[in-house]
Amino acid sequence: MPSYKRQKFKVVLDTNVWVSAILWGGLPAKIVSLAEKKSIEIILSEEILREINRILGYNRLRKVYEQAGVSKDELMSIMATIGRLVDVVTRLNAVQEDDSDNRILECALDGDAEYIVTGDRHLLQLGHFKKVKILSVREFMRLIRKKPKRQG
DSSP states (O other): OOOOOSOOEEEEEOHHHHHHHHHHOHHHHHHHHHHHTTSEEEEEOHHHHHHHHHHTTSHHHHHHHHHTTOOHHHHHHHHHHHSEEOOOOOOOOSOSSOHHHHHHHHHHHHTTOSEEEOOOHHHHHHOEETTEEEEOHHHHHHHHHHOOOOOO
16 A cells, blocks of 8 residues: 655645545545545635535435434534634635635635645636646545655
């Protein structure tokens, strides 16, 4: 298994990555696990948490976590514990097709994140925004497996 003892990456997870991680596991869950182990830092905002809370209210998703014996409140609490909450003051209109994508960009900028990890095509098409690189889950996992440790 590859070593994840690298620099501490500062990353914003899009809501689709969070939901995939907590409901279905896979690579998104590995990213969250790295944050739990303090190998990376996940940056969160109130806006992102509100969006996740709204999405977890969908009937088809509620059935998944309720069958696992977990409540929405427990999931939200876990996410808030794993991530570092930042105050967002920046307001953007960079992604006009989906305004909620702008909340992800705003959080990344105000949280001084290096990366946004997403499955959203609007964000992925940007590739980067200012100093923030926008990557898929697979691309991010590839990156952290081979990124050298910062000297300092």
